[in-house]
Amino acid sequence: MPLAESWQTAEIPGPKKASLIIKPDIADAIIRRAKRPIMVVGYGAVEYEVEGIKLIECLIELAKKGKIPVVVTASTAREFRNRGFSPAALMPAVDIGNRLTDSTWKGLDGKDTYDLAIFVGLPYYMEWTILSGLKHFASALKTMTLDCVYQPNASWSFPNSTIKDWAANLRDIVENLGD
């Protein structure tokens, strides 16, 4: 299937589409370049498992290595806490999305606005609409998704890929961040 095609076929946004993350190095560079990143993790992250490793474990490692505060939505917090990781905040997806459109919001710690929001694990169409809100109403914010499907409304997205390839990419990102 074409790489830069919306996973849900009819969800075509228009002229402004996400750039493809064709190799993990790109995602690494984006994260490294960000001064104030934040990661939003939806409940889907709990459900993915590849070769016995849960996606959530990979995300915890990524958050730790990248020093990225994590906002968890829905019932995701318990899974993080069970693994000894305390998310920076627990907040519904639309709530954090809304706050990220506010250019005066100084973030969870009250220090400054975020310049990169990383999304993963929300229902595809819900992430699609929230990323659209940010694309249009958070002009200073860049967005990236770590899902295994193409999200056209992000600034950067992985292409549609198999779970196995996607897991390998995530592992590479985490490893590279440790360099």
Place this chain on the structure above:
Amino acid sequence: MYCLSGLGGIKLRRDGVNLKIKELKSDIAHFRDLSITIGAIARETWVEPMGPTPFPSLTTLRSWDRKLLERYKPFYLPFCDLCCLCTYGKCDLTGNKRGACGIGMAAQQSRTVLLAASIGASTHTAHARELVTHLIGKYGRDLPLNVGGLNVEVEAPHMRLVCGMKPEKLSDLEEALDYCEKQVTQLLAVTHTGQEGNNLDFESKVFHAGMIDHVGMEIADLAQISAFDFPKADPESSLIDLGLGSVNINKPVILVIGHNVPPAAEIIDYLREQDLTTEAEVTGICCTAMDMTRYSAKAKIVGPISWQLRYIRSGVPDVIVIDEQCIRADTLQEAMQIKAPVIATSEKNCCGLPDRTLDDPDDIVADLVSGKSSGALIFDPVKVGEVTVRTAIAIAPKRKKHKVLPSVDELIRIAKKCTLCTLCRRACPNDLPVSYAVKAAAQGNLNGLDELYDDCVGCGRCESACPQKIPVHSLIVTAAEKKTAEETFCIRSGRGAIQDIEIRKVGGPIVLGEIPGIVAFVGCANYPKGSREVAELCMEFAKRRYIVCTSGCAAMSAGMYRNDEGKTAYEMYSGSFEAGGIVNVGSCVSNAHISGAAIKIASIFAKKPLRGNYEEIADYVYNRVGAVGVAWGAMSQKAASIAAGFWRLGIPVVVGPHGTKYRRMLLGRSDKEQDWYVYDTRTGKKVYGGPVPEHLFFAAETKEEAMVMIAKLTMRPNDTSKGRAIKLTNYIDLHRRLIGGMPPDMHLLVRKMADIPLTMKEDIEKILQHMKWTEHEIPDPTLLSRMIHTPKEA
């Protein structure tokens, strides 16, 4: 309505009457063929003085809307980067660009929301007009309105509140209908290119559309309850058979789909008149089904709108009668597959069929039974009744329940064509793992398909997308054949209005917060994870002693699940409007009784003047009545307008994750203290009332998140400490169980130490200390400075 001075008690109505005088001689003049048009004269029996805003125009309540929108700023979620509504376009609105007409993205999104809400309001209003016209023709203009006899004195809370009128007979409803139609026309005009350009003005008009929608719904349900003798505010209305498995397939089966009940009522009447009631099954899908069972408890409900494809393809229905709204556009094609004739009955949905309204029923029946015609368009409900029954009885033996579902062997053979291209999954609204299930079926394992049945919304997009032409939906239904046969549930028949005495009993406990809230499960069946979640949500809140209301497809879903004891929600809980009751009000248009109950709490319990007094009543409801609407599977434009009607009354609405596709949320910011100040009516001071209710329109990601948010959104600034403690107990308990740990916003919701639930005192006090929390006063809250008793800052 205008008073004609000197005629004491005689008032002129808005609709005109024409007075013709052939010849009039007087001292000053001699007239011939004089024609005078004046307002209709009606004797005024309602002594309540008129309030400030009867028949509000598009902007009459703009300042109230702005108050809400200042707190709940729109978060827009564009579904498209473009505007394509005129020939200037498509216009690219990305990156703060403006369209050729000058519109920006925020205004364009709110304009689209207004379009949706206007479509919804027009649909209910048009339905109400059709019903009222039909019923006046059948029962006369003077048929008294009766929704609950002596138990319901405030019979039309929306019409009283919005229009300032108290309807007493069928023809009185026409005045309110005229008003609704004018407003909907004007609202639609607002969406034309080159009209409104400010997003908040669009949003205010969305609220207006919602308010009109609730008046339209109320008109429709008042008319049909009164004329068809539906249950009249009866908490013990009948239990109705529900589910595919409840249909006796050995009889001729009639299926009705839609929302307009007169054709279905005539079918039942014809069966009764011909003494054929036991000879045929009358079954229904969607709101016509709901209303039909309010007319006859022997009729059966198959399920919500998502059951259309699966039921038709099962081959069970022998004749399909459609009226209006939410009917699949391909019903005729699907019906032709199973050789069942379609009878269309609405000018709004003609299906390309020939108009047979004036034809002899013998000829129509002959054509339908012989297969010469695949369907007929008949606008006369009485003729629909006769033709449908006669056709069903005659055609049933010939059809032998011809179905288009494959056998299991065929299913496996067909599934082998799957190339695992995943286009079915990518077309599925819920991203269900369709392709893997089909591939497994090719190996003889049907479990995957069987599991999909529970979560499938029945849209059929999977098979439209399949390049191999695999009838995926049919495979799912075949694999779940055992489940469909076991779909034998029950639902309480729609009771209509809430009794005044029920309002008197619960008004105090609700306003004080001691009944933790009213939670209404309404709307369509576009669920993210199947119907069962709605049943679970209903039972959870009933168990917690909230007042639970249901309507429409959500009411059906609430009944389609049995607990460990084999009971459905409607068998477990009472149908009374009381703590721990599950109250099915009826069909879509019955939603007006739910919002109406909130209005009646202000009117009956708090004795607030109702007549033409929208802003004050909405302010009361918003600050004091802990009601929340939940449309877990909201899909339609009507759902948008129903929600908007709740918003203008200050009642929050929670939708499922698909609800983000409505293109905007209305979200409060609990972190912005300055947003949550209210007037204390006792002192006139502006005081912090806390972030309650936190949001006005909120999409939850999961059922668990929704449950916790619903519990939180029932909080109001007026809650007493005892009431707030009860609400906090539910909120914290649900949060701990479903999300994990204590909620992060305890310090924002506890106002005084007395608010803290005793059993959780230690945990909460630790949090409050950590957050450097201090007590603050509980106000007598209002957003309206004119409500201050002793103004100091007004």
